[in-house]
Amino acid sequence: MPRTRSRPDACPGAWRRHDAADGALARFRPVGGATTATELRLLAGAAAAGGSPIELTSRGSWQVRGLAGTTADDLADALRDDRPDALVDLQGRDVPCSIIASPRSAAVDPVAGAVATGLRGRVDVPGRLLVAIEDRTVSVVRGGSERSFGARVPLTPGVGDVSGQGADVTVVINGPAAGPPTPADPAEGLLDDGAALLLDGVDTGLRHADPAALALAAVDAFTAHRGSAWRVRELDDAARTAVLAALGAATTPGVGTLEPGPADPTRLGADGTTLEVLPRLGEVDLPTVMALLELLDRGATLRATPWRTLVLRDAPADAVERLGGLVETDPASPWRGISACVGAPRCRKSLTDVRGDLAAAVASGHVGGQVRAHWVGCGRACGTPGGRVAVVEAVETSGTYRTVVRSGKVNG
Numbered sequence: 001m002p003r004t005r006s007r008p009d010a011c012p013g014a015w016r017r018h019d020a021a022d023g024a025l026a027r028f029r030p031v032g033g034a035t036t037a038t039e040l041r042l043l044a045g046a047a048a049a050g051g052s053p054i055e056l057t058s059r060g061s062w063q064v065r066g067l068a069g070t071t072a073d074d075l076a077d078a079l080r081d082d083r084p085d086a087l088v089d090l091q092g093r094d095v096p097c098s099i100i101a102s103p104r105s106a107a108v109d110p111v112a113g114a115v116a117t118g119l120r121g122r123v124d125v126p127g128r129l130l131v132a133i134e135d136r137t138v139s140v141v142r143g144g145s146e147r148s149f150g151a152r153v154p155l156t157p158g159v160g161d162v163s164g165q166g167a168d169v170t171v172v173i174n175g176p177a178a179g180p181p182t183p184a185d186p187a188e189g190l191l192d193d194g195a196a197l198l199l200d201g202v203d204t205g206l207r208h209a210d211p212a213a214l215a216l217a218a219v220d221a222f223t224a225h226r227g228s229a230w231r232v233r234e235l236d237d238a239a240r241t242a243v244l245a246a247l248g249a250a251t252t253p254g255v256g257t258l259e260p261g262p263a264d265p266t267r268l269g270a271d272g273t274t275l276e277v278l279p280r281l282g283e284v285d286l287p288t289v290m291a292l293l294e295l296l297d298r299g300a301t302l303r304a305t306p307w308r309t310l311v312l313r314d315a316p317a318d319a320v321e322r323l324g325g326l327v328e329t330d331p332a333s334p335w336r337g338i339s340a341c342v343g344a345p346r347c348r349k350s351l352t353d354v355r356g357d358l359a360a361a362v363a364s365g366h367v368g369g370q371v372r373a374h375w376v377g378c379g380r381a382c383g384t385p386g387g388r389v390a391v392v393e394a395v396e397t398s399g400t401y402r403t404v405v406r407s408g409k410v411n412g
Protein backbone atom coordinates (compact mmCIF):
# COMPACT_ATOMS: atom_id res chain seq x y z
CA MET A 1 0.00 0.00 0.00
CA PRO A 2 1.46 3.43 -0.95
CA ARG A 3 2.54 5.37 2.12
CA THR A 4 4.22 8.71 2.74
CA ARG A 5 6.71 8.83 5.59
CA SER A 6 7.21 12.17 7.32
CA ARG A 7 10.53 11.25 8.94
CA PRO A 8 13.56 9.06 8.23
CA ASP A 9 13.46 5.59 9.78
CA ALA A 10 15.07 5.16 13.19
CA CYS A 11 15.86 1.44 13.22
CA PRO A 12 18.43 0.70 15.89
CA GLY A 13 21.82 -0.59 14.80
CA ALA A 14 25.26 -1.00 16.25
CA TRP A 15 25.76 2.74 16.61
CA ARG A 16 22.21 4.05 16.71
CA ARG A 17 20.42 2.74 19.79
CA HIS A 18 16.82 2.75 20.77
CA ASP A 19 16.01 4.14 24.20
CA ALA A 20 13.85 1.47 25.86
CA ALA A 21 12.46 1.30 29.39
CA ASP A 22 15.27 -1.02 30.45
CA GLY A 23 18.10 1.02 28.88
CA ALA A 24 19.64 1.32 25.42
CA LEU A 25 18.78 -1.35 22.85
CA ALA A 26 21.38 -2.11 20.17
CA ARG A 27 20.86 -4.34 17.17
CA PHE A 28 23.56 -6.16 15.25
CA ARG A 29 22.84 -7.38 11.77
CA PRO A 30 25.14 -10.28 10.92
CA VAL A 31 25.30 -10.78 7.17
CA GLY A 32 23.21 -13.84 6.40
CA GLY A 33 22.98 -14.45 10.15
CA ALA A 34 26.59 -15.71 10.28
CA THR A 35 27.91 -15.22 13.81
CA THR A 36 31.36 -16.17 15.08
CA ALA A 37 32.23 -17.47 18.54
CA THR A 38 33.88 -14.18 19.43
CA GLU A 39 30.83 -12.20 18.36
CA LEU A 40 28.53 -14.49 20.31
CA ARG A 41 30.74 -14.14 23.39
CA LEU A 42 30.80 -10.33 23.11
CA LEU A 43 27.06 -10.05 22.57
CA ALA A 44 26.24 -12.38 25.45
CA GLY A 45 28.67 -10.60 27.77
CA ALA A 46 27.12 -7.21 27.06
CA ALA A 47 23.62 -8.61 27.44
CA ALA A 48 24.50 -10.21 30.77
CA ALA A 49 25.77 -6.84 32.01
CA GLY A 50 22.33 -5.45 31.17
CA GLY A 51 20.58 -8.33 32.91
CA SER A 52 19.02 -9.85 29.78
CA PRO A 53 19.58 -12.74 27.41
CA ILE A 54 20.56 -11.89 23.84
CA GLU A 55 17.58 -11.98 21.51
CA LEU A 56 16.95 -13.14 17.97
CA THR A 57 14.85 -10.86 15.77
CA SER A 58 12.53 -11.58 12.86
CA ARG A 59 15.29 -10.37 10.53
CA GLY A 60 17.97 -12.80 11.62
CA SER A 61 19.64 -10.13 13.75
CA TRP A 62 20.86 -10.09 17.34
CA GLN A 63 19.45 -7.65 19.84
CA VAL A 64 21.00 -6.61 23.15
CA ARG A 65 18.92 -4.78 25.75
CA GLY A 66 19.60 -2.80 28.88
CA LEU A 67 22.89 -1.30 27.74
CA ALA A 68 24.49 1.72 29.35
CA GLY A 69 25.95 4.18 26.82
CA THR A 70 29.57 3.23 27.37
CA THR A 71 28.76 -0.48 27.33
CA ALA A 72 27.03 -0.08 23.98
CA ASP A 73 29.99 1.80 22.50
CA ASP A 74 32.44 -0.73 23.90
CA LEU A 75 30.43 -3.57 22.39
CA ALA A 76 30.30 -1.97 18.93
CA ASP A 77 34.04 -1.22 19.11
CA ALA A 78 34.84 -4.79 20.10
CA LEU A 79 32.70 -6.26 17.33
CA ARG A 80 34.31 -3.95 14.79
CA ASP A 81 37.80 -4.88 15.93
CA ASP A 82 37.04 -8.59 15.81
CA ARG A 83 35.68 -8.88 12.29
CA PRO A 84 35.69 -5.71 10.20
CA ASP A 85 34.05 -7.47 7.27
CA ALA A 86 31.04 -8.58 9.27
CA LEU A 87 29.02 -6.51 11.69
CA VAL A 88 30.82 -3.20 11.88
CA ASP A 89 33.77 -2.21 9.68
CA LEU A 90 36.95 -0.30 10.49
CA GLN A 91 35.21 3.01 9.91
CA GLY A 92 32.51 1.97 12.36
CA ARG A 93 29.96 1.65 9.57
CA ASP A 94 27.12 -0.75 10.17
CA VAL A 95 25.45 -2.54 7.27
CA PRO A 96 22.51 -0.14 6.73
CA CYS A 97 19.79 -2.77 6.43
CA SER A 98 19.26 -6.46 7.11
CA ILE A 99 20.60 -9.11 4.74
CA ILE A 100 19.21 -12.60 5.28
CA ALA A 101 20.36 -15.72 3.44
CA SER A 102 19.63 -19.44 3.24
CA PRO A 103 21.17 -20.57 6.53
CA ARG A 104 22.01 -24.08 5.34
CA SER A 105 23.86 -23.01 2.20
CA ALA A 106 27.60 -22.39 2.04
CA ALA A 107 27.19 -21.43 -1.60
CA VAL A 108 25.14 -18.37 -0.72
CA ASP A 109 27.69 -16.95 1.75
CA PRO A 110 29.89 -15.14 -0.81
CA VAL A 111 26.82 -13.67 -2.50
CA ALA A 112 25.50 -12.26 0.77
CA GLY A 113 28.99 -10.95 1.54
CA ALA A 114 29.20 -9.17 -1.81
CA VAL A 115 25.80 -7.56 -1.24
CA ALA A 116 26.89 -6.40 2.23
CA THR A 117 30.08 -4.93 0.82
CA GLY A 118 28.08 -3.03 -1.78
CA LEU A 119 25.68 -1.62 0.80
CA ARG A 120 27.93 -0.88 3.75
CA GLY A 121 28.03 2.77 4.70
CA ARG A 122 25.26 3.85 2.34
CA VAL A 123 23.09 6.51 3.90
CA ASP A 124 20.38 6.35 1.23
CA VAL A 125 19.30 2.82 2.23
CA PRO A 126 16.56 2.79 4.89
CA GLY A 127 17.17 0.56 7.91
CA ARG A 128 13.79 -1.10 7.37
CA LEU A 129 14.84 -2.47 3.97
CA LEU A 130 15.18 -6.26 3.95
CA VAL A 131 17.32 -8.08 1.38
CA ALA A 132 17.12 -11.88 1.05
CA ILE A 133 19.42 -14.25 -0.83
CA GLU A 134 18.08 -17.76 -1.32
CA ASP A 135 19.88 -20.83 -2.62
CA ARG A 136 17.36 -23.37 -3.85
CA THR A 137 19.94 -26.04 -4.45
CA VAL A 138 19.83 -26.76 -0.72
CA SER A 139 17.40 -29.19 0.82
CA VAL A 140 14.68 -28.98 -1.77
CA VAL A 141 11.77 -31.23 -0.87
CA ARG A 142 9.87 -32.65 -3.81
CA GLY A 143 7.47 -35.51 -3.96
CA GLY A 144 8.29 -36.64 -0.43
CA SER A 145 11.99 -37.07 -1.12
CA GLU A 146 14.76 -34.68 -0.38
CA ARG A 147 17.76 -33.61 -2.38
CA SER A 148 20.54 -31.61 -0.90
CA PHE A 149 23.87 -29.90 -1.27
CA GLY A 150 25.52 -29.51 -4.61
CA ALA A 151 23.00 -31.04 -6.94
CA ARG A 152 21.34 -28.80 -9.53
CA VAL A 153 17.73 -28.90 -8.51
CA PRO A 154 14.94 -27.34 -10.53
CA LEU A 155 12.75 -24.77 -8.87
CA THR A 156 9.45 -26.01 -7.63
CA PRO A 157 6.54 -24.03 -6.19
CA GLY A 158 6.33 -24.17 -2.42
CA VAL A 159 9.98 -24.76 -1.59
CA GLY A 160 12.70 -22.44 -0.41
CA ASP A 161 13.45 -20.65 2.85
CA VAL A 162 14.18 -16.91 2.99
CA SER A 163 12.06 -16.15 -0.09
CA GLY A 164 8.99 -16.65 2.12
CA GLN A 165 9.91 -13.78 4.43
CA GLY A 166 8.35 -11.06 2.27
CA ALA A 167 11.65 -9.22 1.86
CA ASP A 168 11.77 -6.02 -0.15
CA VAL A 169 14.42 -7.51 -2.42
CA THR A 170 14.81 -11.27 -2.79
CA VAL A 171 17.25 -12.95 -5.15
CA VAL A 172 16.87 -16.69 -5.70
CA ILE A 173 19.87 -18.50 -7.11
CA ASN A 174 20.14 -21.95 -8.52
CA GLY A 175 23.65 -22.49 -7.22
CA PRO A 176 26.83 -20.83 -8.44
CA ALA A 177 28.52 -24.21 -8.80
CA ALA A 178 25.60 -25.79 -10.57
CA GLY A 179 26.11 -29.08 -12.31
CA PRO A 180 24.51 -30.19 -15.56
CA PRO A 181 20.71 -29.97 -15.75
CA THR A 182 18.50 -33.02 -15.55
CA PRO A 183 17.04 -33.32 -19.06
CA ALA A 184 14.13 -35.49 -17.98
CA ASP A 185 12.78 -32.95 -15.54
CA PRO A 186 10.15 -30.65 -17.08
CA ALA A 187 10.78 -27.96 -14.48
CA GLU A 188 14.46 -27.82 -15.35
CA GLY A 189 15.57 -24.65 -17.00
CA LEU A 190 13.33 -22.31 -15.07
CA LEU A 191 16.37 -20.38 -13.92
CA ASP A 192 18.86 -21.34 -16.59
CA ASP A 193 18.73 -17.70 -17.60
CA GLY A 194 20.04 -16.51 -14.24
CA ALA A 195 19.09 -15.63 -10.68
CA ALA A 196 15.49 -14.51 -10.13
CA LEU A 197 14.37 -11.22 -8.60
CA LEU A 198 11.37 -10.90 -6.29
CA LEU A 199 10.21 -7.51 -5.01
CA ASP A 200 8.06 -7.48 -1.88
CA GLY A 201 7.93 -11.27 -2.11
CA VAL A 202 6.56 -11.41 -5.68
CA ASP A 203 8.49 -12.62 -8.73
CA THR A 204 9.23 -9.74 -11.12
CA GLY A 205 10.11 -12.14 -13.94
CA LEU A 206 13.50 -10.41 -14.18
CA ARG A 207 16.70 -12.48 -14.25
CA HIS A 208 20.43 -11.78 -14.15
CA ALA A 209 23.49 -14.01 -14.23
CA ASP A 210 25.09 -12.38 -11.16
CA PRO A 211 22.89 -12.66 -8.04
CA ALA A 212 24.81 -10.07 -6.00
CA ALA A 213 24.71 -7.56 -8.86
CA LEU A 214 20.99 -8.23 -9.26
CA ALA A 215 20.29 -7.55 -5.56
CA LEU A 216 22.36 -4.37 -5.59
CA ALA A 217 20.70 -3.16 -8.78
CA ALA A 218 17.30 -3.67 -7.15
CA VAL A 219 18.35 -1.69 -4.06
CA ASP A 220 19.70 1.06 -6.34
CA ALA A 221 16.45 1.22 -8.28
CA PHE A 222 14.42 1.35 -5.06
CA THR A 223 16.51 4.09 -3.46
CA ALA A 224 16.40 6.14 -6.67
CA HIS A 225 12.60 6.14 -6.75
CA ARG A 226 11.50 5.59 -3.15
CA GLY A 227 10.86 9.20 -2.17
CA SER A 228 10.11 8.92 1.54
CA ALA A 229 9.18 5.20 1.45
CA TRP A 230 11.04 2.76 3.69
CA ARG A 231 9.75 -0.43 2.11
CA VAL A 232 8.97 -1.57 -1.45
CA ARG A 233 5.33 -2.17 -0.47
CA GLU A 234 5.01 1.54 0.35
CA LEU A 235 5.74 2.64 -3.23
CA ASP A 236 2.92 4.14 -5.26
CA ASP A 237 2.17 2.80 -8.74
CA ALA A 238 4.32 5.37 -10.55
CA ALA A 239 7.35 4.69 -8.36
CA ARG A 240 6.88 0.93 -8.67
CA THR A 241 6.71 1.22 -12.45
CA ALA A 242 9.87 3.36 -12.47
CA VAL A 243 11.72 0.78 -10.35
CA LEU A 244 10.76 -2.05 -12.70
CA ALA A 245 11.67 0.02 -15.76
CA ALA A 246 15.10 0.77 -14.32
CA LEU A 247 15.67 -2.89 -13.57
CA GLY A 248 14.33 -4.05 -16.90
CA ALA A 249 17.16 -2.29 -18.70
CA ALA A 250 19.75 -4.24 -16.73
CA THR A 251 18.14 -7.71 -16.69
CA THR A 252 16.56 -10.27 -18.95
CA PRO A 253 13.02 -11.66 -18.81
CA GLY A 254 12.81 -15.10 -17.22
CA VAL A 255 11.00 -18.33 -18.00
CA GLY A 256 8.14 -19.28 -15.69
CA THR A 257 7.13 -17.79 -12.37
CA LEU A 258 8.91 -18.45 -9.12
CA GLU A 259 6.78 -19.07 -6.04
CA PRO A 260 8.20 -17.92 -2.69
CA GLY A 261 8.92 -20.44 0.04
CA PRO A 262 6.82 -20.98 3.18
CA ALA A 263 6.61 -18.21 5.78
CA ASP A 264 7.88 -20.61 8.43
CA PRO A 265 10.51 -22.96 7.00
CA THR A 266 11.69 -24.14 10.44
CA ARG A 267 13.13 -27.66 10.31
CA LEU A 268 14.13 -28.47 13.87
CA GLY A 269 16.57 -31.28 14.54
CA ALA A 270 19.57 -32.78 12.84
CA ASP A 271 19.93 -33.27 9.08
CA GLY A 272 23.32 -34.83 8.55
CA THR A 273 25.81 -32.42 10.10
CA THR A 274 23.35 -29.52 10.03
CA LEU A 275 21.31 -28.88 13.17
CA GLU A 276 18.48 -26.39 13.60
CA VAL A 277 17.36 -25.45 17.11
CA LEU A 278 14.81 -23.02 18.50
CA PRO A 279 15.51 -20.86 21.55
CA ARG A 280 12.16 -20.28 23.23
CA LEU A 281 10.89 -16.73 22.56
CA GLY A 282 14.11 -16.04 20.65
CA GLU A 283 15.97 -15.61 23.97
CA VAL A 284 19.46 -17.08 24.10
CA ASP A 285 20.60 -17.24 27.72
CA LEU A 286 24.09 -17.72 29.09
CA PRO A 287 23.94 -21.53 29.55
CA THR A 288 22.86 -21.82 25.91
CA VAL A 289 25.61 -19.46 24.81
CA MET A 290 28.18 -21.55 26.68
CA ALA A 291 26.94 -24.74 25.01
CA LEU A 292 26.97 -23.06 21.59
CA LEU A 293 30.49 -21.74 22.15
CA GLU A 294 31.70 -25.22 22.95
CA LEU A 295 30.20 -26.50 19.68
CA LEU A 296 31.73 -23.61 17.74
CA ASP A 297 35.10 -24.35 19.30
CA ARG A 298 34.75 -27.89 17.94
CA GLY A 299 34.25 -26.72 14.35
CA ALA A 300 30.55 -25.87 14.02
CA THR A 301 29.46 -22.57 12.47
CA LEU A 302 26.40 -20.59 13.50
CA ARG A 303 23.62 -18.77 11.63
CA ALA A 304 20.74 -16.80 13.13
CA THR A 305 17.58 -17.16 11.02
CA PRO A 306 14.70 -14.72 10.51
CA TRP A 307 12.32 -17.37 11.86
CA ARG A 308 14.19 -17.02 15.17
CA THR A 309 16.02 -20.31 15.11
CA LEU A 310 19.73 -21.10 15.06
CA VAL A 311 21.31 -23.27 12.38
CA LEU A 312 24.59 -24.99 13.15
CA ARG A 313 26.54 -26.21 10.17
CA ASP A 314 29.18 -28.91 10.67
CA ALA A 315 27.71 -29.69 14.07
CA PRO A 316 29.43 -32.41 16.15
CA ALA A 317 27.52 -35.68 16.53
CA ASP A 318 26.61 -34.92 20.16
CA ALA A 319 25.28 -31.41 19.44
CA VAL A 320 21.63 -32.32 20.08
CA GLU A 321 22.57 -33.91 23.37
CA ARG A 322 24.72 -30.92 24.35
CA LEU A 323 21.88 -28.46 23.65
CA GLY A 324 19.11 -30.67 25.02
CA GLY A 325 16.90 -28.90 27.56
CA LEU A 326 18.35 -25.51 26.67
CA VAL A 327 16.60 -25.04 23.33
CA GLU A 328 13.89 -26.81 21.35
CA THR A 329 15.23 -29.53 19.04
CA ASP A 330 12.08 -31.62 18.52
CA PRO A 331 10.31 -30.96 15.18
CA ALA A 332 7.01 -31.34 17.07
CA SER A 333 7.86 -28.66 19.64
CA PRO A 334 4.85 -26.49 20.58
CA TRP A 335 7.18 -23.49 20.50
CA ARG A 336 7.61 -23.75 16.76
CA GLY A 337 6.11 -20.70 15.01
CA ILE A 338 5.44 -18.92 18.33
CA SER A 339 7.01 -15.55 19.12
CA ALA A 340 6.37 -12.45 21.20
CA CYS A 341 7.47 -8.86 21.56
CA VAL A 342 9.41 -8.08 24.73
CA GLY A 343 6.37 -6.76 26.62
CA ALA A 344 6.31 -5.55 30.24
CA PRO A 345 8.34 -4.76 32.25
CA ARG A 346 11.03 -4.11 29.65
CA CYS A 347 8.76 -2.07 27.35
CA ARG A 348 6.89 0.78 28.98
CA LYS A 349 4.13 0.71 26.35
CA SER A 350 3.12 -2.86 27.07
CA LEU A 351 -0.20 -3.58 28.75
CA THR A 352 1.03 -6.84 30.24
CA ASP A 353 3.86 -9.34 30.66
CA VAL A 354 3.42 -10.79 27.18
CA ARG A 355 6.20 -13.35 27.33
CA GLY A 356 5.06 -14.59 30.75
CA ASP A 357 1.48 -14.91 29.50
CA LEU A 358 2.62 -16.77 26.38
CA ALA A 359 4.86 -19.14 28.32
CA ALA A 360 1.94 -19.96 30.62
CA ALA A 361 -0.36 -20.52 27.64
CA VAL A 362 2.12 -22.88 25.97
CA ALA A 363 2.65 -24.75 29.25
CA SER A 364 -1.11 -25.19 29.57
CA GLY A 365 -1.21 -26.90 26.18
CA HIS A 366 -3.71 -24.41 24.77
CA VAL A 367 -1.21 -22.60 22.54
CA GLY A 368 1.46 -23.88 20.19
CA GLY A 369 1.96 -26.45 17.48
CA GLN A 370 -0.99 -25.35 15.37
CA VAL A 371 -1.13 -21.74 14.25
CA ARG A 372 1.82 -19.47 13.59
CA ALA A 373 1.34 -16.70 16.15
CA HIS A 374 3.06 -13.56 17.45
CA TRP A 375 1.95 -12.15 20.83
CA VAL A 376 2.31 -8.41 21.47
CA GLY A 377 1.67 -6.03 24.34
CA CYS A 378 0.15 -3.21 22.27
CA GLY A 379 -1.01 -2.33 18.77
CA ARG A 380 2.47 -1.48 17.49
CA ALA A 381 3.03 -5.21 17.07
CA CYS A 382 6.83 -4.98 17.18
CA GLY A 383 8.75 -7.92 15.78
CA THR A 384 5.85 -9.36 13.79
CA PRO A 385 7.45 -11.87 11.42
CA GLY A 386 6.95 -11.91 7.67
CA GLY A 387 4.28 -14.03 6.03
CA ARG A 388 0.82 -14.96 7.26
CA VAL A 389 0.69 -14.91 11.06
CA ALA A 390 -1.91 -14.52 13.82
CA VAL A 391 -1.00 -11.44 15.86
CA VAL A 392 -2.34 -11.89 19.40
CA GLU A 393 -2.58 -8.40 20.87
CA ALA A 394 -3.10 -7.46 24.52
CA VAL A 395 -6.06 -5.11 24.91
CA GLU A 396 -6.20 -4.83 28.71
CA THR A 397 -3.76 -4.86 31.60
CA SER A 398 -5.57 -7.91 32.97
CA GLY A 399 -4.05 -10.08 30.22
CA THR A 400 -6.97 -10.06 27.78
CA TYR A 401 -5.97 -10.50 24.15
CA ARG A 402 -7.55 -10.25 20.72
CA THR A 403 -6.30 -11.99 17.58
CA VAL A 404 -5.69 -10.31 14.23
CA VAL A 405 -4.43 -12.21 11.19
CA ARG A 406 -1.79 -10.28 9.33
CA SER A 407 0.37 -11.03 6.34
CA GLY A 408 3.83 -10.04 5.30
CA LYS A 409 4.63 -7.48 7.96
CA VAL A 410 8.10 -7.28 9.45
CA ASN A 411 8.89 -4.61 12.00
CA GLY A 412 11.70 -6.15 13.99
Ligand code: SF4
Pocket: 341, 342, 343, 344, 347, 348, 349, 350, 351, 376, 377, 378, 379, 380, 381, 382
Ligand atom coordinates in the same frame (compact mmCIF):
# COMPACT_ATOMS: atom_id res chain seq x y z
S1 SF4 B 1 4.46 -4.24 20.53
FE1 SF4 B 1 4.05 -2.61 22.02
S2 SF4 B 1 4.41 -3.62 24.00
FE2 SF4 B 1 5.43 -4.90 22.45
S3 SF4 B 1 7.55 -4.15 22.37
FE3 SF4 B 1 6.37 -3.05 20.78
S4 SF4 B 1 5.75 -1.14 21.79
FE4 SF4 B 1 6.33 -2.59 23.42
